[in-house]
Amino acid sequence: MRSLVHPLVEERDRPRVDATAATRGDLHVVLVAHDVHDGGGMERACAELIRRAPSDISFTVVSRTLGDDLRERVSWRRVPTPNRPFLLKYTVFFLLASLRLLRTRGLRHSVGAIVPNRVDVAAVHFCHAGYVARTRRLAPPGATPLRALNTAVTRIVSKLAERWCYRPGRVRALAAVSAGVAQELEAHFPNIPIVVTPNGVDVVRFPSVEDGRHSSAQTAGKPLIALFVGGDWDRKGLGPAIEGLAEARRLSDRRLELWVVGRGDERRFRRLAEHNGVSRNVRFFGFRGGVEQFYDAADVLVLPTLYEADPLVVHEAAAAGLAIVVTRVNGVEELVGDDEAGFIVDRNAHAIGAALARLAVDEPLRLRQAAVARAKARAMSWERSTFGVVNLYRRLDEQSPAGNGRR
Numbered sequence: 123m124r125s126l127v128h129p130l131v132e133e134r135d136r137p138r139v140d141a142t143a144a145t146r147g148d149l150h151v152v153l154v155a156h157d158v159h160d161g162g163g164m165e166r167a168c169a170e171l172i173r174r175a176p177s178d179i180s181f182t183v184v185s186r187t188l189g190d191d192l193r194e195r196v197s198w199r200r201v202p203t204p205n206r207p208f209l210l211k212y213t214v215f216f217l218l219a220s221l222r223l224l225r226t227r228g229l230r231h232s233v234g235a236i237v238p239n240r241v242d243v244a245a246v247h248f249c250h251a252g253y254v255a256r257t258r259r260l261a262p263p264g265a266t267p268l269r270a271l272n273t274a275v276t277r278i279v280s281k282l283a284e285r286w287c288y289r290p291g292r293v294r295a296l297a298a299v300s301a302g303v304a305q306e307l308e309a310h311f312p313n314i315p316i317v318v319t320p321n322g323v324d325v326v327r328f329p330s331v332e333d334g335r336h337s338s339a340q341t342a343g344k345p346l347i348a349l350f351v352g353g354d355w356d357r358k359g360l361g362p363a364i365e366g367l368a369e370a371r372r373l374s375d376r377r378l379e380l381w382v383v384g385r386g387d388e389r390r391f392r393r394l395a396e397h398n399g400v401s402r403n404v405r406f407f408g409f410r411g412g413v414e415q416f417y418d419a420a421d422v423l424v425l426p427t428l429y430e431a432d433p434l435v436v437h438e439a440a441a442a443g444l445a446i447v448v449t450r451v452n453g454v455e456e457l458v459g460d461d462e463a464g465f466i467v468d469r470n471a472h473a474i475g476a477a478l479a480r481l482a483v484d485e486p487l488r489l490r491q492a493a494v495a496r497a498k499a500r501a502m503s504w505e506r507s508t509f510g511v512v513n514l515y516r517r518l519d520e521q522s523p524a525g526n527g528r529r
């Protein structure tokens with residue numbers, strides 16, 4: 123695989139390096155993203171990059187939204203768009219953000235194929251070409267006809283945008299958030315250098331498993347709580363999770379509950395829970411800005427997702443000391459390992475239910491997996507993630523004509 127720097131998955135055991143040590147002077151970066159805040163995976167990755175970048179790097183942000191705490195740190199070029207439908211929001215941003223870039227100078231960093239302009243690096247948090255190749259679908263199974271149609275059209279447009287943006291002359295490097303995404307990019311966009319810059323997690327945000335909060339003494343007589351976090355419920359597998367919960371209840375005498383945090387078609391999935399006889403065991407909490415309290419109360423993360431690039435929710439659950447039940451998608455094998463921090467399962471009720479039932483009855487196993495998950499999460503810091511992106515910035519700046527990308 124062609125790359126400008128070594129993938130960070132090979133650098134995770136190195137001592138921490140001061141990212142300012144190799145500076146050649148102030149560097150100005152134009153970060154183009156739909157949203158920059160703490161409310162989602164790629165949104166948080168952008169926010170943490172701004173917070174943790176060395177002081178010699180300054181940012182102009184071209185985005186729809188920007189977290190309140192970031193506004194004094196950057197120059198913001200707001201791009202007003204409608205919130206829905208997504209296709210209209212995407213199209214309006216694609217056009218308006220391109221106009222903002224015409225008047226903005228600096229090293230350009232886009233988050234995805236979201237502007238037609240030339241950029242220096244595109245961070246890929248979801249490869250639509252890779253999704254279609256891996257799943258052989260334009261929309262996830264189980265979606266309503268209208269939602270499936272909307273998703274399919276959006277996927278087609280996104281694939282066309284990737285084909286335009288991820289080619290020589292339009293982007294100098296692609297930054298994949300996992301080794302799996304890097305392989306997808308290599309297959310579909312073979313003429314662009316690729317570097318792996320994985321997401322991180324802030325372990326300090328989450329309670330410690332060492333305080334005994336999940337000990338057998340504290341959980342005696344309580345239900346096992348499986349946590350599902352996220353939107354796009356059809357792709358992320360809320361349906362299989364509910365069916366898996368029903369299967370686990372048949373296999374285990376311990377009471378189990380599924381807590382759902384995020385936005386989705388609650389009415390449809392409540393009906394599915396009723397159909398499977400677990401309506402009293404599934405609780406919907408809606409979208410929440412801070413999910414730490416749910417990680418604190420839960421025992422297991424369940425994410426039977428169809429496709430991911432590098433799911434931040436898995437990193438966060440591991441940092442909170444939860445055992446992980448997840449399908450085999452990009453970015454999870456390094457953390458979960460061979461049943462070390464949880465189970466990698468097939469996307470069906472029997473496999474998910476068997477994993478949940480085993481964790482429900484085998485408390486020592488669950489606690490061992492939870493401890494391993496947190497230990498592994500410690501190595502997946504935002505500092506590591508930021509160092510990789512900053513290192514890429516410096517390499518690109520060094521290869522640019524004198525003064526390009528600077529104030």
